Every structure is written in C-alpha cells, then in structure tokens.
Amino acid sequence: MRLLHTSDWHIGRSLHGTDLLAEQEAVLGSLADVVAAEGVDVVLVAGDVYDRAVPSADATAVLDRVLTRLRSAGASVVLTPGNHDSARRLGFAAGLLAVSGVHVRAATGLLDEPVLFSDAHGDVAVYGLPYLEPEVARHELGLSEARSHEAVLTAAMDRVRADLFLRPGTRSVVLAHAFVGGGVPSDSERDICVGGVDLVPAPVFDGVDYVALGHLHRPQSLSDRVRYSGSPLAYSFGESGQQKQAWLVDLDAGGLAGVRAVPLPTPRQLTVLRGELAELLADPDLAAVEEHFVSAQLTDPVRPVDPMRQLQARFPHCVHLEWAGSAQGADTRSYQERLSGRSDLEVAGEFVSHVRGVPATPGELALLGRALAAAAHEETLA
Known part of the structure; x- marks a missing residue:
C-alpha cells in the first residue's frame, strides 16, 4: 500500500x-x-x-x-x-x-x-x-x-x-x-x-x-x-x-x-532583499525576483519617503518592509533614563534623529524651538 x-x-x-x-x-x-x-x-x-x-x-x-x-x-x-x-x-x-x-x-x-x-x-x-x-x-x-x-x-x-x-x-x-x-x-x-x-x-x-x-x-x-x-x-x-x-x-x-x-511545486517563491532603496530599484540582477513575494530590509541612513509604493512599482508582490538604517548603536536605556535632565528641545531633536536616522539640522531645531515655545505660551494662557 x-x-x-x-x-x-x-x-x-x-x-x-x-x-x-x-x-x-x-x-x-x-x-x-x-x-x-x-x-x-x-x-x-x-x-x-x-x-x-x-x-x-x-x-x-x-x-x-x-x-x-x-x-x-x-x-x-x-x-x-x-x-x-x-x-x-x-x-x-x-x-x-x-x-x-x-x-x-x-x-x-x-x-x-x-x-x-x-x-x-x-x-x-x-x-x-x-x-x-x-x-x-x-x-x-x-x-x-x-x-x-x-x-x-x-x-x-x-x-x-x-x-x-x-x-x-x-x-x-x-x-x-x-x-x-x-x-x-x-x-x-x-x-x-x-x-x-x-x-x-x-x-x-x-x-x-x-x-x-x-x-x-x-x-x-x-x-x-x-x-x-x-x-x-x-x-x-x-x-x-x-x-x-x-x-x-x-x-x-x-x-x-x-x-x-x-x-512540491512553489507557486511563488519568497525572497528577502537587503540594501538601500535606490540600489534595490536599480539593480538589474534582481529582475529574476520581481514576481516573488518580497521582504525588503532597507539600509538607507535616512528613512526613505513612501518606500513601499516605490518597491511595489518594481516588485508588485513586496509584502513586508523594515528599515534597518538605525539598527546600529541602538539606545537600550529606559524611557525615563533617556528623558532625565533633558530639555523639551533636546527630546524633540532626539526623536527626529531616531525616526530619520540623522540628526535634525540647525534650521529644523530652530523651527522645533519656536513650536515648543508657542505650545508653552498657549498652555500658560489656558
């Protein structure tokens, strides 16, 4: 049998x-x-x-x-x-x-x-x-x-x-x-x-x-x-x-x-891609995986704008995306430890660095400072 x-x-x-x-x-x-x-x-x-x-x-x-x-x-x-x-x-x-x-x-x-x-x-x-x-x-x-x-x-x-x-x-x-x-x-x-x-x-x-x-x-x-x-x-x-x-x-x-x-047959293969967004979009060697299910790990130092839409233009079955640009040197301190002794502007600036992967520019810090001052003024009036 x-x-x-x-x-x-x-x-x-x-x-x-x-x-x-x-x-x-x-x-x-x-x-x-x-x-x-x-x-x-x-x-x-x-x-x-x-x-x-x-x-x-x-x-x-x-x-x-x-x-x-x-x-x-x-x-x-x-x-x-x-x-x-x-x-x-x-x-x-x-x-x-x-x-x-x-x-x-x-x-x-x-x-x-x-x-x-x-x-x-x-x-x-x-x-x-x-x-x-x-x-x-x-x-x-x-x-x-x-x-x-x-x-x-x-x-x-x-x-x-x-x-x-x-x-x-x-x-x-x-x-x-x-x-x-x-x-x-x-x-x-x-x-x-x-x-x-x-x-x-x-x-x-x-x-x-x-x-x-x-x-x-x-x-x-x-x-x-x-x-x-x-x-x-x-x-x-x-x-x-x-x-x-x-x-x-x-x-x-x-x-x-x-x-x-x-x-058993594989109706659609799974592929993990790693690199900067521009490289993944331009690399001719990746033509063979364009119809695969794709998971992309982006290593751009600055978080790209709307990366999934750009990836799916080339890899229509890209279903997963993660940004690994700030993976190195991650801060393992607690939230309370990271806030201790820091001004609101320093905290806001660190948030920009964490999300984007590079520090805020002097102009951006000035803009953040004005926004924080305006918020504090409104709170005083309330």
Missing part, C-alpha cells in the same frame, strides 16, 4: 496580510498529480487543515475542490484537526464524507477506532489522533491529574496499541499533531504551549509502523518511521529557499518498506 503524508495545509492563511488562497490551491491541487503519477492509495493530512477555527467561505471552497481532485485521482483521504482547526466544525458530516472516501477523524473518544484499508497483504489500520488540548482531552481520556501533551498522547497511544493487540498481523499508521522531541521548528508555527509542557518524546509513538506528524513546518525525519512532512507552502520569510515536500510511504507485508520525499 502506498500513502502520501502531508500536513499543515493552513488553508486561509495570509502572508503579511496578502491572501494566499490561489497559491494554496495550486500546490494542494498538485497533490492529485502525485496521486495519479505514483499510484497513491491514501492521502494523509496530519492536522491544521485550515488556518483558523472558523474558516472563510473561500477557504472551505478551496478544501472542497482539493478533496474532490484527490478522490478523482483515485486516493482515499484521512485527515485530522490540528491546533488551528475546530475539531467539531471540521468533523461535521464526517459519516457522510466517509462514504465518499474522505475520512475525518476529529473525535477524541473515537481515536482508537481506525480507518481500515486492505491490500494484497491484509489490513492497514490508520489511526487519526485529533489535536489533544491537555486540559480538555485529559477528561475525555480519563486522566485526573496529568496536564501535559505527553500525558494525553501517551494515553491516546495506549488505546491505539490496545486496539492493535486485537488485530494481529495488521499494519498500522498513526496521524498526530504535536511538537515531538528532536523536531526543529520554523518561525511560522503557532506555539502549542509554553514552558516546555508541549514537548512529547518520540518513544510515546512506539508500536506502530509509521507515524505521520504535523505541526512543524519544516520537513524532517525523527527516525525512519516518525516524520514531519512540513507545510506545503512557506508561511514566513524564514522559510524562503526551503524545498517543500510530502512523504511517499510504502507498506509491504512486513510493515514499513520505504519512505521517499516528493518535492
């Missing part, structure tokens, strides 16, 4: 306020091409199908079209909610969808009831673990004190292993959405928790043939049988240049037979 491991679709997510639905549909639709070309039997989606608990109508329409393409290409689908999803909303009409070959495993109480598939070697049990919020899941799993992801996932896997014990000879796959020890995060994931209580040791998932993980957006292998597929698109400029992929997983009569990466 051949499975395609994906996760973290985040349908509806934006990039610095720029809608990504077209890019998302393009890359997710390409999964159907992989299904057809590679003879995939089952597509796995390990959580964060949507980017928010209440997705937009446009986002749900994208998911509908993508799932339809996957089914038309010949694959069944098993998907689970992640921490961005609403399990109850995603699980709506799960019974009806299962009839069509799309299996949504969103109920904590049913996590030890697998989706069963068969091939020439027998059954394959696919267990979908929805994202387990410890404070909620511990009650559903009968845990009185434990309040960590490790505790609830251990209890969930105990149930999975107990069910597998009753299915001798059945090969097994688990989908889970968690931060597993050894994984390397990116800067586009939303923290599941703080203080380390979100970390789950990899041995929690012992006893199954393959573990399809979601949550971390960087594709990576924790072992031969425990892997993150990563997100199908780069969702932050920290991921620029990263090759996105899915895992093609083969099961034979003995269990896991092999795993290989399947590169």
Whole structure:
C-alpha cells in the first residue's frame, strides 16, 4: 500500500496580510498529480487543515475542490484537526464524507477506532489522533491529574496499541499533531504551549509502523518511521529557499518498506532583499525576483519617503518592509533614563534623529524651538 503524508495545509492563511488562497490551491491541487503519477492509495493530512477555527467561505471552497481532485485521482483521504482547526466544525458530516472516501477523524473518544484499508497483504489500520488540548482531552481520556501533551498522547497511544493487540498481523499508521522531541521548528508555527509542557518524546509513538506528524513546518525525519512532512507552502520569510515536500510511504507485508520525499511545486517563491532603496530599484540582477513575494530590509541612513509604493512599482508582490538604517548603536536605556535632565528641545531633536536616522539640522531645531515655545505660551494662557 502506498500513502502520501502531508500536513499543515493552513488553508486561509495570509502572508503579511496578502491572501494566499490561489497559491494554496495550486500546490494542494498538485497533490492529485502525485496521486495519479505514483499510484497513491491514501492521502494523509496530519492536522491544521485550515488556518483558523472558523474558516472563510473561500477557504472551505478551496478544501472542497482539493478533496474532490484527490478522490478523482483515485486516493482515499484521512485527515485530522490540528491546533488551528475546530475539531467539531471540521468533523461535521464526517459519516457522510466517509462514504465518499474522505475520512475525518476529529473525535477524541473515537481515536482508537481506525480507518481500515486492505491490500494484497491484509489490513492497514490508520489511526487519526485529533489535536489533544491537555486540559480538555485529559477528561475525555480519563486522566485526573496529568496536564501535559505527553500525558494525553501517551494515553491516546495506549488505546491505539490496545486496539492493535486485537488485530494481529495488521499494519498500522498513526496521524498526530504535536511538537515531538528532536523536531526543529520554523518561525511560522503557532506555539502549542509554553514552558516546555508541549514537548512529547518520540518513544510515546512506539508500536506502530509509521507515524505521520504535523505541526512543524519544516520537513524532517525523527527516525525512519516518525516524520514531519512540513507545510506545503512557506508561511514566513524564514522559510524562503526551503524545498517543500510530502512523504511517499510504502507498506509491504512486513510493515514499513520505504519512505521517499516528493518535492512540491512553489507557486511563488519568497525572497528577502537587503540594501538601500535606490540600489534595490536599480539593480538589474534582481529582475529574476520581481514576481516573488518580497521582504525588503532597507539600509538607507535616512528613512526613505513612501518606500513601499516605490518597491511595489518594481516588485508588485513586496509584502513586508523594515528599515534597518538605525539598527546600529541602538539606545537600550529606559524611557525615563533617556528623558532625565533633558530639555523639551533636546527630546524633540532626539526623536527626529531616531525616526530619520540623522540628526535634525540647525534650521529644523530652530523651527522645533519656536513650536515648543508657542505650545508653552498657549498652555500658560489656558
């Protein structure tokens, strides 16, 4: 049996306020091409199908079209909610969808009831673990004190292993959405928790043939049988240049037979540019990135006027801008320390220097002085 491991679709997510639905549909639709070309039997989606608990109508329409393409290409689908999803909303009409070959495993109480598939070697049990919020899941799993992801996932896997014990000879796959020890995060994931209580040791998932993980957006292998597929698109400029992929997983009569990466297309690349505004606008070597999503870090000593409009004239998909001209020698004193013993004119002059990157001219200081004197006179009259 051949499975395609994906996760973290985040349908509806934006990039610095720029809608990504077209890019998302393009890359997710390409999964159907992989299904057809590679003879995939089952597509796995390990959580964060949507980017928010209440997705937009446009986002749900994208998911509908993508799932339809996957089914038309010949694959069944098993998907689970992640921490961005609403399990109850995603699980709506799960019974009806299962009839069509799309299996949504969103109920904590049913996590030890697998989706069963068969091939020439027998059954394959696919267990979908929805994202387990410890404070909620511990009650559903009968845990009185434990309040960590490790505790609830251990209890969930105990149930999975107990069910597998009753299915001798059945090969097994688990989908889970968690931060597993050894994984390397990116800067586009939303923290599941703080203080380390979100970390789950990899041995929690012992006893199954393959573990399809979601949550971390960087594709990576924790072992031969425990892997993150990563997100199908780069969702932050920290991921620029990263090759996105899915895992093609083969099961034979003995269990896991092999795993290989399947590169995914990049509808629009992400590029970080750094330099002075005039240089970025004139550099002929940057013609190749004009249609990329661009993040610009400007190093001009003086903050340019209306830089985003000028950048977007050349780079229409520039979505992020920061001015790094005054980054060196930043004043780390507190606000009170910086004001202590200084006149209003000195404070105003320092504000000009901070915003613009160069000190106010004598003429500007004189103008500021007159404005401050007029304001003080008005306050006296009041």
